Amino acid sequence: MNFSVLQFPASNCDQDVIHALRDVLGQSARYVWHKETSLGDADAVIVPGGFSYGDYLRCGAIARFSPVMQAVKQFADHGGLVLGICNGFQVLTEAGLLPGALVRNRDLRFHCEHIFLKTVTPDSPFTNKIPAGKLLKIPIAHGEGCYFADEETLAKLKANNQILWQYCDVNGNLTDTANPNGSLLNIAGVCNERRNVAGLMPHPERACEPLLGSDDGKWILESILAALENKIAAKAA
Amino acid sequence: MKAKIVITPKKAVVDPQGKTVRNALEQMGYQGVAAVHVGKYIEIELAPGTDKGAAQQALNDAAHKFLSNPIIEDYKLEIE
Numbered sequence: 001m002n003f004s005v006l007q008f009p010a011s012n013c014d015q016d017v018i019h020a021l022r023d024v025l026g027q028s029a030r031y032v033w034h035k036e037t038s039l040g041d042a043d044a045v046i047v048p049g050g051f052s053y054g055d056y057l058r059c060g061a062i063a064r065f066s067p068v069m070q071a072v073k074q075f076a077d078h079g080g081l082v083l084g085i086c087n088g089f090q091v092l093t094e095a096g097l098l099p100g101a102l103v104r105n106r107d108l109r110f111h112c113e114h115i116f117l118k119t120v121t122p123d124s125p126f127t128n129k130i131p132a133g134k135l136l137k138i139p140i141a142h143g144e145g146c147y148f149a150d151e152e153t154l155a156k157l158k159a160n161n162q163i164l165w166q167y168c169d170v171n172g173n174l175t176d177t178a179n180p181n182g183s184l185l186n187i188a189g190v191c192n193e194r195r196n197v198a199g200l201m202p203h204p205e206r207a208c209e210p211l212l213g214s215d216d217g218k219w220i221l222e223s224i225l226a227a228l229e230n231k232i233a234a235k236a237a
Numbered sequence: 238m239k240a241k242i243v244i245t246p247k248k249a250v251v252d253p254q255g256k257t258v259r260n261a262l263e264q265m266g267y268q269g270v271a272a273v274h275v276g277k278y279i280e281i282e283l284a285p286g287t288d289k290g291a292a293q294q295a296l297n298d299a300a301h302k303f304l305s306n307p308i309i310e311d312y313k314l315e316i317e
Contacts (some may be wrong), residue, residue, distance in 0.1 A: 029268055086294065104254065108253050148309055
């Protein structure tokens with residue numbers, strides 16, 4: 001599969017994503033500079049973590065107006081798969097491709113640690129391969145990861161099964177102490193109504209090899225691969 | 238002519254900075270502080286001869302679309 005990985009000024013997880021896709025999963029992946037207006041022949045797009053445009057004004061606020069994001073919007077409108085990780089999640093919410101917003105962690109601290117994620121539903125291109133009940137141990141590294149949406153939006157997210165991941169403890173309980181940033185409903189990641197765009201604050205690309213302390217992140221990337229393969233098989237049939 | 242835009246977090250959004258500043262004020266002995274909201278201030282210098290009405294309209298659009306995020310923030314725009 002062909003992945004396009006966006007690069008903004010001050011993206012800093014782009015290389016980690018490329019490494020995970022190319023060297024761990026054996027896929028084809030290329031960087032796409034923020035000034036480019038085309039995504040090429042991408043099967044899926046990853047918006048990586050970092051501090052795009054220095055996080056000036058608000059995280060992701062300036063990146064969303066970059067030329068490449070107009071191409072990402074079109075790609076998503078045509079049903080293409082887009083995953084935003086950390087700052088990439090913030091960019092996608094600012095762009096209106098995902099509901100809600102990410103605000104300052106409730107304790108005002110930057111959190112850099114491994115957390116546990118509960119996958120709420122396998123019904124998405126980003127979660128379909130994750131075994132039922134499997135908790136994902138994946139690192140977070142952010143200062144603005146507190147998920148906020150108004151009550152109406154939260155109700156819609158629940159009704160449409162758009163919450164994909166929630167922060168939990170080692171036993172899978174959605175406790176307040178397991179919530180690293182104060183996110184509403186312990187939300188770590190959501191998808192859009194059409195289910196082809198998703199974002200999450202934790203970094204699956206940093207948890208793809210046992211040497212790094214966990215390879216649980218592979219479940220998410222492998223879900224995308226499986227979804228793309230199904231799409232191709234469906235087209236051929 | 239200058240445009241002044243004050244951006245504040247919406248009441249429904251938790252504002253840990255505001256809470257921390259409020260607690261600090263209390264500890265310092267300042268009485269009667271019920272709540273603090275920490276936001277942003279943006280000053281825009283307008284080119285000489287700019288039409289005030291047109292600037293008001295354009296900057297409202299910019300504030301809504303870009304300078305603030307209406308999901309989490311409110312803004313006030315003043316041109317003087």
